[in-house]
Amino acid sequence: MNHAPTRDEMTHEEAADDRTMFGFWVYLMTDLLMFAVLFAVFAVLLNSTDGGPGATDLLSPQIALINTVLLLTSSFTVGLGLQAVTWFGLTFLLGAAFLGVELYEFYELIHHGHTMQSSAFLSAFFVLLSTHGLHIAAGLLWLGIILIYVLKRGLTRSNVRKLALLSLFWHFLDIVWIFIFTVVYLMPFTGV
């Protein structure tokens, strides 16, 4: 058979996997819409700094660039991981490093008194960034748990499916991050 099996030709399990994959895509779309709200909110509130410092005063594209590189590389390792599972270990480390850098950035801001209570702009910034960060953290937790089960049970059908879903999730977060990098860290500096 050299065409993809149609629904009537699939086995019971294949059909179930096919549905799960599709459902996960739909879920990702709903998640994307939540981010869309946050992006819109950020755009609306970008200049609502309440007299305080704004994006160009506070944010550093350099740090965000480091994070971009970390996250893109981690997405690459996810691709490799689907070939050889050990690569997922590296994904985990890169994801954790990303979170570390992000937390450092937050710490610096808060340390200098720029909290999410300071202005509408900072509210939007912190909530957008930490929603993404929380997704990354959830992805890490999920990845960690799957890896434990892979160690215990091996690459069973259901574990492989879970890894495939996770990789979708991870690429999705990557794309959202590209948007964050562009909208939050680049556009304010170009004056758009």
Add this chain to the structure above:
Amino acid sequence: MKEFWLGKLDWSALPHEWFTIAGSVGITLMLLSLAAFITYKKSWTWLWKDWLTTVDPKKIGIMYFIVGGLMLARGGLDAIMLWAHQALAGSGEGYLTAQHYQEIFTAHGNIMVFFVAMALIFGFVNYIVPLQIGARDLASPFMNTLGFWLYVAGVIMINMFFFFGGEYAATGWLAVAPLSGTEFSPGVGMDYWIWSLQISGIGTTLGGINFIMTILKMRAPGMSLMKMPPFTWGSLCSMMMVVSVFPLLTMTIILLFFDRYFGTHFFTTSGGGNPMMYTNLIWMWGHPEVYIIMLPSFGIFTEVVSTFSRKPVAFYKSNVIAMIGVSTISLCVWLHHFFTMGADANVNSAFGVATMLIAIPTSALVISWIATMYKGRISFKTPMLWLLGFVVIFGVGGITGVLLAIPPVDFQLHNSLFLIAHFHSNAVGGVLFGIFAGLSYWAPKMLGFRLNERIGRYAVWSWIVGFFVAFTPLYVLGLMGATRRLDTYDASTGWQPFFVMSFIGGLIIALGVVLQVVQIIASIMQRKQLADTTGDPWNARTLEWSMPSPPQEYNFTAIPEVTTRDVFWKMKEDNAQPLPYEDIHMPKRTATGIYISAFAFLAGFGFVWEIVWLVVVSIVGIIVVFVMKGFDEHAEYTISASKVSQMEATRAKKIEEAKQYARDDHEDMGLIEFMRTAPGWLFGLVRNKS
């Protein structure tokens, strides 16, 4: 220390006003007597195993109906309280405080939209869609139970204020900012609003994803999209809209939550916040939401019209395209809810025109229904009567909607009682009548016996007459300048007679509700005579009628091959022979959805009262349960072909026995006979089975 364990909770939170005492005592008594009854009948295991932990969408559908029905009574009681207050307020003060009045209309709106309309619609989608598309279960049975139990958690949350806190939000059902911020709504009532909507809303999104998967991936072989029954199409459109807009609601509520709990400035008046942004976001969800509840009802009416006219749906394709059109356009019209709030003339015109455009596909639907009836052999059973009421009332609602879509007109009528009458025409005459039509249409399938026609007719007419008596005065009042959400007005306005008339209409509707309850009880009393022994009492056209009623847990002994739109009609014409039995895979029951929802409820409760440990524990609990569920690899079991044949044989024997009592030529029980026989029957019910 007390702070730590109990957060903001203290003695003053316990019920001490008349309505919280009445509510909490009433609910407690109801639950206690229910528990006592179950214990008396020794039915706890049965309840847990056969119902609460079931993954069978048919049973979950019925549970949606039960909870949604109870909530309908609760929301209806709210409505009567509001009506009575307004009727009295013209000469004196009424009997409610302003604060209490506001809480009631807020709760009324939330309950009717989230916990009644959505629930009843999900009930139908659960029960009917798999049967119509030739599926045995859903794409993700677990997600479905989870969605249902999250809904239940939301229901409990919205009623929680009777027990703790004594106040609900007083902001109107959409909690506009900045009114919903801490500055103007410091109390826990607002937090109950947040968490009951948030939790049930997430359940709705899960349901949406699940039914999209199911409809798009699990149709019987041969059923192309353009061969799908109209109700399935309406549901698909509705679920597509659910996944397109419920995430917006979720995120908007999260932002409001941040404003309230962490002092951020999204929608506040200080710190650069933008309250107008809330209005936009909430209506971007809110307008599509009214169509989310409308579309399945459209589908129901299309089924009803076609069955009771003995004709295939006329203009099926335009009908489907119209539903898709309605759902698409309705994503682009939200601004018509705030023409008056400062957008410039061009923006207002654009959204006004977009709104009016919806009338085109909607009219296409009406034309399709009328054309289906044209030259049909119409039989006026109750579902058909609901349809007639619907066409008229919904017509009025649509026309007044188009009026409101003209910005200069809306400047006069915005937030007046005219608006209230508009959307009740649609929500009652449209959504609710559709649901009632569906209930009487599918009752034989779901219960195994049809509902009493005679009392059903009385109920329909009470609703229709009551509706006009109740809402025509509101149109008039709106034109006279009466605004919505009014708890006092001056006698010199001369409005009181209209309010009184409206209240009387409300009482007639209440009579309709009572008649519906009587109808159900009378049908149960006569269930042997009303039994549906054919599986197809209306001589219908779609697959859900192709098996005996009620369907076995696996729905179909063999999945049918679909060759044409009204497959079942064709099967009857061709006298199709049943297919051979086969092994059937079914999902196992699971309690995971209950556990997760319980934790979600506790987390919400913890947030409301700021009990940090409870929140943390609950969230950890949710994660742990999810992980355990995710790695459980034995979620299915198999029913062998021989077992199936055995089950079918037993079923056939039962039906043979039932045939000797069933008779369709008898007149159904009337009200007088009901009053004569019901007490004895009730007495026997308690006596016999002990």
